[in-house]
Amino acid sequence: MNDLSRIDWNLLPALDALLTEKSVSRAARRTGVTQPAMSNALKRLRRHFRDELMVRSGNAYQLTPVGERLAPLTSELVRSTVDITSSVASFDPRSSSRRFTIAATEAMQTTLVPAVLTATASAAPGTSVTLVAPFVEPFRTFDDVLAGTDGWLAPSEMLPGRNHTGQWWDEWVCVVSDDHPTVGDHLTLDDVDRLAWVVPTIRGTPIDHVGVFAAHGLDPHVAVYTEGFVSVPFLVGGTERVGIVQGAVANRLAPAAGVRAIPCPWPTQPLRVTFWWDQRWASDPAHTWFRDLVEATMLAHRVAPAG
Template sequence: MAVDRVLANLDLNLLLTLDALLRERNVTRTAEQLGVSQPAVSGALSRLRRHFGDQLLVRVGNRYDLTPLATRVAALTGPALAGVRRVFDATAEFDPSGLDREFTIVSSDYAATVLGPLLARRIAAQAPGARLRLQQTTPYAVDHATDTLRTADGLFIPHGFVTGLPYLDLYTDRWVCIVSEDHPDVGDAVSMEQLAALPWVVLFDRPTAFAPAVRQLRMLGIEARVDLVVDGFLQMPFLVAGTRRVALIQERLARLLGPVAGVRALDCPFDVVPVAEAFWWNPMYRNDPAHVWLREVLLDAATELRPSA
């Protein structure tokens, strides 16, 4: 009953204001974002301070910082708003044609390039009012996937980096070595000796790196000569072209970008575990009708990337 009394005395508009205030840390910017007056936001902040018994925002020089309590609350407002939206979006029969919702998927530039267009076309055809946000992933987002998926609808990442969350298997791809079309030392095949001697372009070069080149070579007793470290796959072909460098990227991406960048794709002279791309999501979305529909659309889009398609 105590919980019921608390809820009965709350205005859900305060949750929107609280979320914006804790992100913006500025009354004026919060008012602009919400499309309300500055006095209205100031009044809401006063009510929130009384409710929590805490200042929430404290001035430090020319800026405002979050109090320790506000820092904890800030981690909860996004999931809370998502839950409220799911409640009021629920209908007896789900019809995607009337959907007005933005889906955020955290993705590598590879998956966004290969799968993104197929997914976007299907969403536009079935739910013209829906929006798709493909947000670039980072090592931190993968290392903290559970936290990432509190505010995102899903994560595109191959198996091997995330555990303990529901997922959909989408498609597989294989790794290939790429070299410049006019590479002076590499012909129709590349050898292990050449991979040990040539300069590499690698992704992140840390334990959560998605390209297994350096890790695989180290397991084989070869210390790769890393020349360039990048934070995306799309850059790699253009940094390899016209040089003696080598890189490891997905075959589908190599086929797309090879002719444009001027690189050749070659079979790896060592065994590399194939890419098993998957879609991971928060269990709270399991029975969300819109999210169930999104997963169905994803599976349909991925059929175009399967060998039987």
């Protein structure tokens, strides 16, 4: 009915109550408004539909033919609205089939994300998680990453002023082969200068630690640039090269790659990761639940210093 599709939706509860109760006073009690307010709503509804909707018959009201046709339609619309409101006002992880999308580098997917997946599967077994890489198409900007995902696991300084949840700590470490012939338990600046390096990059840009070489007057040979972090231990193992990588990655992959983690011979800033998310998720109950889960997982899986 076209007239119903164009109605002021704020009047729907009043219309449903009036057509169900066939009484202004009972409709007012049902919706929790005053009787004058319900009488005013009835006047507006009569003007909208150009019909009385209900007419007095003795001491009671009867619905007009238009009112009779509107009654079941209105009741169904109100029920649907309540169902929709209920569905977004609460979230039951045990019965949900929600899919969450996380942007994370392969380093995060190797270290922190498995713990997030375990926690999610345990608390919400019907949900699923999609992992996407943040520095490839279709993401051209940081805003694209946030707009296209439920959140991004990235350094705490990456998106100042944006919404974020939780903090996970790690550190940068150097890695050398288990059987490196000249490097023991410590790496010296002389070692840095004479050894060939494996340096990770992001979109072709070496990580900031390369600048540390120049700051110490060093100009070591970078033998390998690699896009990402997970491959670094494997490009170092079995060689005399040295690499730099996150402590959690080193701890996770060292046995398989045949490397060991040792402190870098210069002060390194702690690596702090947080879960960045877009403002549109602020009031979403499922996302709120997921943010809390990610935060708790970050707290439980902070990495002990390597080396």
